[in-house]
Amino acid sequence: MVEISNESLEIPVLSDVDIKIEKVELVDIMGPSGSGKSVLVNLIDCLDRPTEEQVLVKDRDLNRLSDQELAHLTKLEISFGSQIFNLAPHLTDLENVLLPTFANLKINIDQEGHAREPLEVAGPHNRIHHRLGELSRGKSKRISIACVLINDPVILLVDEPTGNLNARTGAEILRMCMDLNNEERTLVVITHYPEVTKYINRVVLIKDGITKCN
Numbered sequence: 001m002v003e004i005s006n007e008s009l010e011i012p013v014l015s016d017v018d019i020k021i022e023k024v025e026l027v028d029i030m031g032p033s034g035s036g037k038s039v040l041v042n043l044i045d046c047l048d049r050p051t052e053e054q055v056l057v058k059d060r061d062l063n064r065l066s067d068q069e070l071a072h073l074t075k076l077e078i079s080f081g082s083q084i085f086n087l088a089p090h091l092t093d094l095e096n097v098l099l100p101t102f103a104n105l106k107i108n109i110d111q112e113g114h115a116r117e118p119l120e121v122a123g124p125h126n127r128i129h130h131r132l133g134e135l136s137r138g139k140s141k142r143i144s145i146a147c148v149l150i151n152d153p154v155i156l157l158v159d160e161p162t163g164n165l166n167a168r169t170g171a172e173i174l175r176m177c178m179d180l181n182n183e184e185r186t187l188v189v190i191t192h193y194p195e196v197t198k199y200i201n202r203v204v205l206i207k208d209g210i211t212k213c214n
Contacts, residue, residue, distance in 0.1 A: 013039045014050075016210040021188060026181040028189045028197060031206035037190050040206065044188065045080045045157055046070045057155070075100075079153035081144050081161075092131055093119070097146045118149035121180070138169035145176065156180060159190045174199040 014036050021027050031037050042048040043055045046062055055062045057073065065073070074080075079100075087096045097115045141161070148156055158177060162170030178199055181187045189200060197203050205212045 014043075014209040017206075019204055019211055021186065024181065024184050024186055026178065026187045026189070026201040028191060028200040028203045029206060030191055030194070030197070030203055032192055035206045036209040037192075037206055039209075040211075041080070041157055041159065041188070041190055044155075045078055046074050076151055077153055078155045078157065079148040079151060080157040081148040081159060087140060087144060087147070090131065093143050093146075096143055097150055100147055100150050115146070115150060118146040119143075121146070121149055121176075137164055138166075138172070141165065141169075141173055142176075145173070149180075153185070155186045155188070157188050157190070160192075161189060162191070162193055162196060170196075171199075 017036075017040065029037055029040060039048065043050060043062075044057070046057070046065075049055075049063055057078065060069075060073075062070065088099070091099070094115055097119060145158070145161075148158070156177075161173045161177060165173065174196055177187055177189060181201075189196065
């Protein structure tokens with residue numbers, strides 16, 4: 001006999017997490033798969049809310065913000081670049097970069113001009129009208145970072161920036177993250193590759209939902 005219950009099942013994921021990330025800091029949250037990295041990032045990015053304790057972003061308690069305030073925070077102040085790119089292969093590079101802006105751009109704005117700067121920051125790029133499927137993984141990663149930059153956020157979350165890239169391209173992406181940090185942006189890099197730590201100011205190790213700062 002199989003019995004199914006409608007009662008909610010609580011599974012604690014983060015049990016002893018205490019991190020403070022300073023303004024304009026470059027931090028790596030590093031840990032193996034299943035360690036709780038994704039849950040922690042979802043909390044910082046306002047996708048989830050903690051069941052206990054607090055998550056403060058710029059001195060604001062996320063549990064006390066309305067849905068509208070959270071939406072504003074994630075649209076204009078925090079931006080998350082996923083390791084799976086979150087790009088639409090049937091759109092051009094320009095169209096992909098502009099996707100995050102549709103909720104807050106005026107109709108008569110020069111869209112190509114608006115996207116040009118983040119595309120240039122993300123690296124040499126002169127194929128903005130080509131479709132994503134025509135790009136290498138390294139170029140696709142650069143386009144995903146341009147998407148993160150388009151709304152000019154002050155906090156950037158970058159998930160596995162070197163994932164599935166060769167060593168040379170991965171190093172270029174990490175140097176790009178350092179340059180963005182030098183522009184007075186706060187960067188949180190999420191990875192399980194120890195070699196990226198030479199590019200990072202501080203490493204936060206996470207294992208079994210518990211953090212330890214180096």
